[in-house]
Amino acid sequence: MTDFAPTTLHLRTLGDALVTLNGQPLVWPARSAEELLWYLHAHPQGAYRADVLADLWGLEDTPTATNRFRVALHRLRATLGRADAVTEVRGRYLLHPELLAASDTAALQAGLEAARAARTGDEREEALRRALACVDGEYLPQVRAEWVEEARAYWRAARVRAHVALSSLHCARRECPLAAQTLLRAVQSDPLIGEDHHQRLMTCLAQTRGRFEAVEHYRRYRRYLREEVGDTPMPDTVRLAERLKAGELLCWAAEQEGQAAESKR
Incomplete structure (x- = not known):
């Protein structure tokens, strides 16, 4: 053969x-x-x-x-x-x-590995987009069995990592609409990826779609935590939501850079 x-x-x-x-x-x-x-x-x-x-x-x-x-x-x-x-x-x-x-999961994995090895931001973005180009939903969505859940969670996490990494690139370049769009896909795939990502998304949404979109995302996230996890947002997230409600336009990347500069003094 x-x-x-x-x-x-x-x-x-x-x-x-x-x-x-x-x-x-x-x-x-x-x-x-x-x-x-x-x-x-x-x-x-x-x-x-x-x-x-x-x-x-x-x-x-x-x-x-x-x-x-x-x-x-x-x-x-x-x-x-x-x-x-x-x-x-x-x-x-x-x-x-x-x-x-010969599988799309191999292409996704190869793209993530290429992104980690990339020497420039442009190379990393190209690798991440190549990885995400093969993703069109959950792993083996037609299968309803316990044996698939571990692999499904693994590939979901890989997809989310690619979205988060790509969003971070856009955020560093102050490409706010692209950062918001990509990060939104990440949190939709896994609402529990980390509260800092929800905070960053809230600031991106306020910058690109207005404070009402940002606050609405906060409310959806708060409801998700209450109904699915039995928890509440962290105090930092609550304070951020209040600042956005009051009309402040915040840039997550700029604030992180400012905090880093302050810590070096």
Whole structure:
């Protein structure tokens, strides 16, 4: 069997669960084969057969269940067109690295790594935008099972990190509308990313959309904390909201720079 050409196969997991070959969706001979693919993708370090059987199909590792696993595995390999699509290493079943590399999550990870290694702000922005270009929603949104939650949280956090990093670049350049837009996407994805991000967003919204938008975000955040967490905003956030209500136009980046300069005196 020949290796996959790197541009022909693509696994889309962020916002969808779709495999395409030469731009065309693969036709799965059985649902179990597709389920096995996504399970192994969510466990890139591999998984034991007993765990696959229990998590995917609620089965114990019996001879009958083992046969079901073998059939699903055979169909998965046949559909993808290579016998080494899934390998077994010390009892753990793993997707071939080329399959993992053909995924949108690999592109997201590569973009984040390139951003960390970037030498200039422009290079970092390009890498972050490249990372976010492949993101179109939650990881494997069609899957409703406990086994996907850890991977879903991981990739959600990766997406949020990219949005926050890009927003910080815009903020440092005083590109307030872009900073607000990008940071808003981050807090919408994960409202608990950190209260300092909500504070920065409030100041960005006041600068770009007016104090009413800023205060409304504060109220939504306060309601979220009360209803979902059973908590209240920090005193600093409450004081910031009051300042914005009073009509102050604040710049988070400028205030942070001022505090840093003050601390050096």
